[in-house]
Amino acid sequence: MEAFEAVLDSGYFILGPEVEAFEKEAAEYLGAAHAIGVSSGTDALIVALMAAGVSAGDEVICPSFTFFATAGSIARIGAIPVFVDSEEDSFNLDLSGADELVSERTKAIMPVHLFGRCAAMGKVKAFARKHSLVVIEDTAQSLGASVCTKKCGTMGDFGTYSFFPSKNLGGFGDGGMVSCEDDEKAERVRRLRNHGMFPKYYHSKVGGNFRIDALQAALLRKKLPHLDSYGEGRSENAAYYLEEFADLDPLRVTLPLAGSAVDGVIWNQFTLKVHGEREALKEHLLKHEVGCEVYYPVPLHKQECFENLAPRELPVAEKLAGEVLSIPVYSELGEERREQVARAVTTFFKS
Numbered sequence: 001m002e003a004f005e006a007v008l009d010s011g012y013f014i015l016g017p018e019v020e021a022f023e024k025e026a027a028e029y030l031g032a033a034h035a036i037g038v039s040s041g042t043d044a045l046i047v048a049l050m051a052a053g054v055s056a057g058d059e060v061i062c063p064s065f066t067f068f069a070t071a072g073s074i075a076r077i078g079a080i081p082v083f084v085d086s087e088e089d090s091f092n093l094d095l096s097g098a099d100e101l102v103s104e105r106t107k108a109i110m111p112v113h114l115f116g117r118c119a120a121m122g123k124v125k126a127f128a129r130k131h132s133l134v135v136i137e138d139t140a141q142s143l144g145a146s147v148c149t150k151k152c153g154t155m156g157d158f159g160t161y162s163f164f165p166s167k168n169l170g171g172f173g174d175g176g177m178v179s180c181e182d183d184e185k186a187e188r189v190r191r192l193r194n195h196g197m198f199p200k201y202y203h204s205k206v207g208g209n210f211r212i213d214a215l216q217a218a219l220l221r222k223k224l225p226h227l228d229s230y231g232e233g234r235s236e237n238a239a240y241y242l243e244e245f246a247d248l249d250p251l252r253v254t255l256p257l258a259g260s261a262v263d264g265v266i267w268n269q270f271t272l273k274v275h276g277e278r279e280a281l282k283e284h285l286l287k288h289e290v291g292c293e294v295y296y297p298v299p300l301h302k303q304e305c306f307e308n309l310a311p312r313e314l315p316v317a318e319k320l321a322g323e324v325l326s327i328p329v330y331s332e333l334g335e336e337r338r339e340q341v342a343r344a345v346t347t348f349f350k351s
């Protein structure tokens with residue numbers, strides 16, 4: 001309330017000192033040279049693509065099994081998403097065989113750190129180096145995870161983040177951020193988020209209104225120091241589930257791989273793969289008042305809006321879309337409710 005009132009009193013509602021302070025603190029947290037607040041995780045992707053010089057007709061490699069915004073942002077600027085399949089265990093993009101997808105129009109690769117799990121960035125970076133591609137890490141679901149002390153989102157040319165309320169650092173409405181190391185790229189992002197304007201009322205590039213509100217920044221500044229403890233809460237819940245579910249029949253359900261924030265998993269989702277009876281489990285959980293959701297039922301290469309793209313066979317993405325079911329793992333869940341979730345899952349598989 002104090003932060004809220006301070007913004008109301010200041011009368012400074014868009015960008016300004018609160019945003020600058022948040023950007024400085026977020027960059028420090030990430031160990032990045034620059035963090036730039038924007039209006040959403042989707043806009044973060046759009047601005048990063050624009051700052052990377054991706055334009056209409058260019059191609060961008062990205063996974064098909066992800067939230068729509070990953071490929072939506074590519075299409076939104078007139079570029080073409082080129083979908084790759086996913087790894088069954090990690091849910092993240094699989095680059096085997098991807099060399100043949102690269103054409104002279106391919107400009108960038110967009111790995112997604114899905115469900116809180118870092119994508120295999122060593123492989124992504126080697127692939128990008130080989131084909132001279134810009135790397136934009138869609139870190140909407142994985143802020144706070146790191147690999148060998150390097151934070152997710154800081155390993156490529158740009159990292160993009162979302163503060164959608166259910167994300168690891170949830171805001172109080174829409175918000176997002178772009179991180180990068182390079183001063184010039186950061187300056188491009190800063191200008192593009194404000195209509196490509198510099199100096200005032202002079203526009204050398206067409207950007208957009210991708211600005212973040214001061215109120216979001218002020219409130220996120222209060223939550224940022226607790227981000228790691230939210231992550232620990234998620235990890236504890238995930239560890240509990242992994243233990244409780246350890247003896248479930250692997251022919252009926254596959255558990256997610258273990259891992260912790262420092263070795264690349266921040267548990268934005270705890271996602272089961274249910275073999276053949278997902279709808280029945282979902283119904284059973286809802287009957288026992290356990291929230292659950294299918295992230296995501298249709299892989300992007302099968303979406304109607306991408307019917308115009310060259311058809312692709314992506315069997316793992318399609319299989320995952322038919323099997324995944326995520327159960328509550330958020331840090332405020334509490335022991336009682338997490339026991340209720342675990343009981344509901346185990347009774348289903350033990351019946």
Ligand SMILES: Cc1ncc(COP(=O)(O)O)c(C=O)c1O
Nearest residue numbers: 040041042067069070140162164
């Ligand atoms: C993987 C991924 N990318 C991008 C986004 C877009 O973020 P936002 O909802 O803040 O626009 C989301 C979140 O919804 C996401 O999960």
